[in-house]
Amino acid sequence: MKKSLIFLDHENIQNSIDLLAVIDLMYGKGNSITYAACLNHQGSEAMGLVDHIVNIQDDRIENHDLINLTNGLEELHRIYAFDSILIPATHTGRMLAPRLSMRLHVGLVADVTAIEHHNGNLEMVRPAFSGKIMAGIINRGRLPVMMSVRQNVFNYNSAETKETSRIVFLPTNIQPSTIQLLESKEKERSLDIRDSEILISGGGGVQDNFHCLDLLANELDAQVSASRRIVDSGLASRRIQVGQSGKTVSPRLYIALGIYGSLQHIEGLNNVENIISVNIDKDAPICSLSDIVVVGDAVEFIDQLVEKIRKNRNIETGGK
Numbered sequence: 001m002k003k004s005l006i007f008l009d010h011e012n013i014q015n016s017i018d019l020l021a022v023i024d025l026m027y028g029k030g031n032s033i034t035y036a037a038c039l040n041h042q043g044s045e046a047m048g049l050v051d052h053i054v055n056i057q058d059d060r061i062e063n064h065d066l067i068n069l070t071n072g073l074e075e076l077h078r079i080y081a082f083d084s085i086l087i088p089a090t091h092t093g094r095m096l097a098p099r100l101s102m103r104l105h106v107g108l109v110a111d112v113t114a115i116e117h118h119n120g121n122l123e124m125v126r127p128a129f130s131g132k133i134m135a136g137i138i139n140r141g142r143l144p145v146m147m148s149v150r151q152n153v154f155n156y157n158s159a160e161t162k163e164t165s166r167i168v169f170l171p172t173n174i175q176p177s178t179i180q181l182l183e184s185k186e187k188e189r190s191l192d193i194r195d196s197e198i199l200i201s202g203g204g205g206v207q208d209n210f211h212c213l214d215l216l217a218n219e220l221d222a223q224v225s226a227s228r229r230i231v232d233s234g235l236a237s238r239r240i241q242v243g244q245s246g247k248t249v250s251p252r253l254y255i256a257l258g259i260y261g262s263l264q265h266i267e268g269l270n271n272v273e274n275i276i277s278v279n280i281d282k283d284a285p286i287c288s289l290s291d292i293v294v295v296g297d298a299v300e301f302i303d304q305l306v307e308k309i310r311k312n313r314n315i316e317t318g319g320k
């Protein structure tokens with residue numbers, strides 16, 4: 001039986017829990033004992049999902065004290081000898097993973113987006129050369145296998161509930177902290193398309209009217225995203241590009257307006273709950289992935305939907 005550790009970043013619990021899906025892909029469901037480590041935090045979100053929750057507890061370790069967090073995780077590994085350590089590629093995770101791999105003298109595969117098996121080898125896949133190629137990286141046997149995992153790519157769903165034990169781990173190698181948290185502020189509404197519940201996404205079919213997407217986005221409290229065709233033509237920033245060389249998104253609703261559905265675009269749509277596509281070509285690949293397909297002109301669709309939403313709102317408020 002393998003032993004795997006995931007790090008629970010308390011600022012991004014969902015992406016941390018989703019690391020369990022990666023473990024299932026690596027070893028097969030039920031073939032690994034799972035540990036979830038968190039720092040001065042109960043980690044209750046992982047209750048029933050992992051075998052053990054390990055609370056690294058030491059009041060001297062401040063929240064963003066990566067040196068001491070690395071010390072704690074290194075010590076934990078020296079005791080438990082994990083086969084793999086998985087860290088979410090969050091802000092904290094991106095700083096933590098390379099530090100820990102240096103300490104453990106093992107390689108790190110950063111920003112993993114897929115797990116594959118070839119000729120008996122486990123391959124960790126990650127984009128390379130600005131997303132132009134996907135590189136499959138194998139581990140030659142030195143343990144633990146270490147990786148950071150791109151956010152919103154994997155999705156852990158399990159009907160099964162585990163009996164989870166709690167372990168309180170008191171690290172011994174803690175140094176006086178060199179950092180002090182002076183202030184923390186609630187983040188303002190994010191402009192990152194990865195945080196949006198609804199995305200209004202435009203492609204080559206709306207190239208001449210891309211600005212119209214804002215109308216619909218405003219009505220639905222959504223954000224606008226785009227295919228690479230739009231970004232390459234200079235109509236939108238790379239920050240809102242969905243796809244292999246853009247961002248991976250997982251909104252509840254993705255409205256694809258005039259998007260063909262190339263493989264590279266679809267790669268950014270891993271965990272989208274519902275897709276509505278509007279296209280003049282019913283055979284465009286995006287249509288076969290969609291929950292609802294509207295065959296027709298995308299700009300006309302926007303106009304009609306906006307009008308309908310406004311009319312309904314007027315009826316609800318009695319025109320006030």
Ligand SMILES: Cc1cc2nc3c(=O)[nH]c(=O)nc-3n(C[C@H](O)[C@H](O)[C@H](O)COP(=O)(O)OP(=O)(O)OC[C@H]3O[C@@H](n4cnc5c(N)ncnc54)[C@H](O)[C@@H]3O)c2cc1C
Pocket residue numbers: 131132133202203204205206226227228229230241242243244245246247257258259260261262263264265268278279280281284296297298299
């Ligand atoms: C290494 C590499 C990485 C890439 N990475 C990405 C990436 O991250 N993201 C990405 O998106 N692409 C990426 N691409 C590009 C990708 O291959 C496609 O070229 C691109 O996605 C096409 O964009 P599109 O579907 O918007 O446009 P098009 O291919 O031009 O498709 C337009 C669609 O709109 C429809 N249409 C036309 N007029 C209308 C209308 N009036 N109303 C409704 N529908 C209409 C058409 O039927 C068609 O289906 C990458 C390519 C490479 C080689």
